[in-house]
Amino acid sequence: DYRFQPYRTGYHFQPPWHWINDPNGPMIYKGIYHLFYQYNPKGAVWGNIVWAHSTSRDLINWFPHPPAIFPSQKSDVNGCWSGSATILPGEKPVILYTGIDPDKKQVQNIAYPKDLSDPYLKEWVKSDKNPLMAPDNVNNINASSFRDPTTAWQGPDNIWRVAIGSKINDLGFAILYKSKDFLNWVKAKRPLHAARHTGMWECVDFYPVAPNSHCGLDTSTLGPNVKHVLKISLDDTKHDYYTIGSYNYTTDKYTPDKGLIDGDAGLKYDYGKFYASKTFFDSAKSRRILWGWINESQSVADDIKKGWAGVQAIPRNIYLDGSGKQLVQWPVSELEQLRSSPPINVFDKRLEAGELHEVTGVTAAQADVEITFEITDISKAEEYRPRWTHAQWLCNTKNASVRGGLGPFGLRVLASSDSQEYTSVFFRVFKKADNKPVVLMCSDQSRSSLNEDNDKTTYGAFVDVDPIKDKLSLRSLIDHSIVESFGGSGRACITARVYPITAIEDKARLYAFNNATEAVTISTLSAWSMKKAQIS
Numbered sequence: 001d002y003r004f005q006p007y008r009t010g011y012h013f014q015p016p017w018h019w020i021n022d023p024n025g026p027m028i029y030k031g032i033y034h035l036f037y038q039y040n041p042k043g044a045v046w047g048n049i050v051w052a053h054s055t056s057r058d059l060i061n062w063f064p065h066p067p068a069i070f071p072s073q074k075s076d077v078n079g080c081w082s083g084s085a086t087i088l089p090g091e092k093p094v095i096l097y098t099g100i101d102p103d104k105k106q107v108q109n110i111a112y113p114k115d116l117s118d119p120y121l122k123e124w125v126k127s128d129k130n131p132l133m134a135p136d137n138v139n140n141i142n143a144s145s146f147r148d149p150t151t152a153w154q155g156p157d158n159i160w161r162v163a164i165g166s167k168i169n170d171l172g173f174a175i176l177y178k179s180k181d182f183l184n185w186v187k188a189k190r191p192l193h194a195a196r197h198t199g200m201w202e203c204v205d206f207y208p209v210a211p212n213s214h215c216g217l218d219t220s221t222l223g224p225n226v227k228h229v230l231k232i233s234l235d236d237t238k239h240d241y242y243t244i245g246s247y248n249y250t251t252d253k254y255t256p257d258k259g260l261i262d263g264d265a266g267l268k269y270d271y272g273k274f275y276a277s278k279t280f281f282d283s284a285k286s287r288r289i290l291w292g293w294i295n296e297s298q299s300v301a302d303d304i305k306k307g308w309a310g311v312q313a314i315p316r317n318i319y320l321d322g323s324g325k326q327l328v329q330w331p332v333s334e335l336e337q338l339r340s341s342p343p344i345n346v347f348d349k350r351l352e353a354g355e356l357h358e359v360t361g362v363t364a365a366q367a368d369v370e371i372t373f374e375i376t377d378i379s380k381a382e383e384y385r386p387r388w389t390h391a392q393w394l395c396n397t398k399n400a401s402v403r404g405g406l407g408p409f410g411l412r413v414l415a416s417s418d419s420q421e422y423t424s425v426f427f428r429v430f431k432k433a434d435n436k437p438v439v440l441m442c443s444d445q446s447r448s449s450l451n452e453d454n455d456k457t458t459y460g461a462f463v464d465v466d467p468i469k470d471k472l473s474l475r476s477l478i479d480h481s482i483v484e485s486f487g488g489s490g491r492a493c494i495t496a497r498v499y500p501i502t503a504i505e506d507k508a509r510l511y512a513f514n515n516a517t518e519a520v521t522i523s524t525l526s527a528w529s530m531k532k533a534q535i536s
């Protein structure tokens with residue numbers, strides 16, 4: 001029965017029904033936030049792709065508009081795929097997007113707002129010069145691997161640049177195009193960056209970040225202290241990877257910092273389900289905001305049954321960590337308006353070995369929970385083996401039921417009262433030979449549902465914090481079928497989709513747990529029931 005909808009979200013963005021994927025062209029214009037996204041107006045599976053459109057004043061409550069960009073030209077008859085917005089001088093937004101042409105070739109098109117005095121930018125017109133960039137016989141571009149233009153940036157030479165994802169065999173790269181007028185684009189001789197064994201780069205994102213600051217930078221900002229981030233979405237693994245590095249605009253080359261790796265051995269934005277993400281500079285609040293698509297863990301048959309598939313993650317503030325070695329992400333503060341006040345609080349509680357502490361008084365299926373743990377003694381931690389470099393593997397091997405010295409401890413969410421179904425988001429602290437701690441964060445979905453058709457992959461990440469010096473923090477945004485978790489104040493993020501059969505709506509429970517052999521102290525726990533956002 002499609003009216004039985006216990007898995008629809010209360011505050012994560014989703015349209016009333018049908019399939020969605022990548023966030024597209026996010027921007028702020030005249031104080032209004034715009035979100036476009038890949039949408040199938042006809043069903044719960046991928047296909048018939050248009051740019052659906054919603055606007056907001058706070059990134060949390062949304063108002064839907066008719067699709068903004070849909071097939072209407074030769075250069076996009078077979079689909080309007082992902083792309084980005086650029087705000088041209090004089091507050092003039094434009095969109096570059098990938099169109100699928102009559103020969104199923106991927107080409108890049110431009111669209112302009114019809115009426116700049118409409119802050120909702122409801123109508124878009126396409127240039128009759130489209131496509132602006134196309135694979136041809138001489139430019140050596142693979143016509144089925146040429147998509148997803150970035151937000152463009154302008155150099156001090158006034159020339160615009162845009163990057164487009166591509167590949168040749170397993171060599172992934174970002175093709176660079178340049179233009180003086182944003183209409184006539186010329187392919188640069190060399191790509192912005194390339195990396196072997198990465199395959200197709202989808203939804204490339206390229207932007208500057210400021211050291212030692214939570215502030216965002218406009219995409220065209222350059223400067224001696226400015227670092228750049230290159231994010232690639234790898235089709236082969238369906239994860240978003242990034243490096244931090246330097247961009248030289250005279251050679252138009254991007255070089256990752258020493259020790260940072262492109263692709264699967266490198267850093268991920270989110271170690272769970274989070275893909276095809278895109279950032280934009282929020283000029284109203286001087287911050288950079290990250291949008292990402294949370295893909296499904298249900299079977300296609302179940303997606304069709306429930307009539308929808310895919311949601312967008314809560315927009316995240318994204319900035320460079322003080323170490324300069326990684327990014328930090330945190331849900332935008334506007335989300336906190338949905339917290340019912342006051343929260344349920346726990347202070348200074350000792351969680352005994354094996355203890356399960358129920359947090360009552362919150363709507364456990366729609367909640368925001370923050371917990372911090374205090375660790376004073378590393379001596380009881382398990383010894384860390386140098387070959388345990390793969391966090392996800394380690395979380396699989398040492399799942400929530402495997403007892404260690406310090407951990408697993410954390411949150412048990414979307415749990416049934418009889419412990420038949422639950423998702424465990426937890427830490428495990430190890431010690432190295434020199435007694436230095438290693439913190440592992442896991443999201444264990446293996447017991448999340450009695451439905452055997454779901455993808456219940458367990459995810460893991462190392463968290464770069466010292467739990468002896470700093471408190472170890474975890475925040476989980478629980479939203480019916482979503483568990484979006486931030487460890488170490490946003491240094492490691494893991495998002496999961498879970499579909500419990502019994503632990504739904506008011507039958508869902510929330511616990512703090514400690515399955516270690518040693519006690520651990522909860523210094524603070526705050527749990528809020530979350531109000532419903534106005535979305536569709």
Ligand code: FRU
Nearest residue numbers: 038049081082147202203276
């Ligand atoms: C990423 C992606 C993009 C493409 C779009 C099509 O999920 O495959 O590369 O433009 O989705 O919907």
